Amino acid sequence: MQFAQIHGNEALKANLTGMVDGGKMGHALLFVEEQGMGAIAFALALSQYINCKDRSGGDSCGVCNSCHKHGKLIHPDVHFVFPVAATSSLAESEKKHPISDYFLDGFRQLVLTNPYFDEQDLFDAIGLENKAGNISVHEAKDIISKLSLKPYESEFKVMIIYLAEKMNAEAANKLLKLLEEPPQGTFFFLVCHKPDKLLPTILSRCQIIRLQPDTPEDICDMLCREEQADADHAMVAARASRGSYGTALKLLREEEISVEYASDIRELLDAALEHNLTKLLAIADALTTPGREKQRDFCLYAENYIRKIFMFANGVPQISFALSGEYEHLERYAASIKKDFYRKALASLDTALSAIESNVNAKLTFVDLCNRFYLYI
DSSP states (O other): OOGGGSOSOHHHHHHHHHHHHTTOOOSEEEEEOOTTSOHHHHHHHHHHHHHOSSOBTTBOOSOSHHHHHHHTTOOTTEEEEOOBOOOTTSOHHHHHSOOGGGGHHHHHHHHHHOTTOOHHHHHHHTTOTTOOOBBOHHHHHHHHHHHTSOOSSSSOEEEEEETGGGBOHHHHHHHHHHHHSOOTTEEEEEEESOGGGSOHHHHTTSEEEEOOOOOHHHHHHHHHHHHOOOHHHHHHHHHTTTTOHHHHHHHHHTHHHHHHHHHHHHHHHHHHHTTOHHHHHHHHHHHTSSOHHHHHHHHHHHHHHHHHHHHHHTTOGGGTTOOGGGHHHHHHHHHHSOTTHHHHHHHHHHHHHHHHHTTOOHHHHHHHHHHHHHHHO
């Protein structure tokens, strides 16, 4: 992975290469991102850059032996750790203490196909069978073992840990000393979505690198250029993505799911306008059926949909970036919904998103959300 292959965050690329060139890079970097921003791509590009012998112009050469192996994710001095769990595909001996090495084929395929993946994409790719993955103390012991060896081919060894906040306390404590004083020529690149979930002692040992969100206009342009997307559909996805190219790409590629989300939010709004509590409870129950990532995607889609209604209600539909097929529904809701609903509804959806990400009971989350719509609308 070269920096030139990564979308956005141009200033960050320059800062990272500048740190390497100036000999000022810390031994432990924590890349903080919203899901789908491509922090794993930055970690890979940085690893490739520091090990390339012919880097120039702020990027690795892309053609040397080291770059070639980095590009295939098979460099012997670059190691990957990510959340895993025991699955039926593992041997009985592996199920007792599952580690990332058992799932590397699926991980490599995912990263090479789409470096802007999210947590659910990872779990689907490695076949976790709807289980929640974690980084255990057995993984920490494996990390220590790998990093105790000298580099095989390059000057530097790199340990990339994706979703570092999934380390349990025992694993995190096991790695503290190694993070503080790694072997000579060893770098830790941690990728994290929820830095508040990391132990303060881990945070204190890392140099924090925050990825910045892209503008909807930039994301739309990238989708049109890279995916040959329709401009209207691309802008809708970009507006709903919260600055994450990966999220926008996912929304664009899963347009049929977006249609389903549109149906769900309309059913929710219709039932709330009718003050039909029985129907709302049935909708809440249906919204708990999909997995956690799809629940999250629904809430993000609902937020964007309500913002569109707000634009229509305020007489500026042209900046809502609504599709022509949505106009009839949006105009109807704009004429029926109370003016103070929008602020309260968006706050309620933010609360639901936080609850989903904190593994709060899904039924309680969506019953509460539907009840608030019933009260506020």
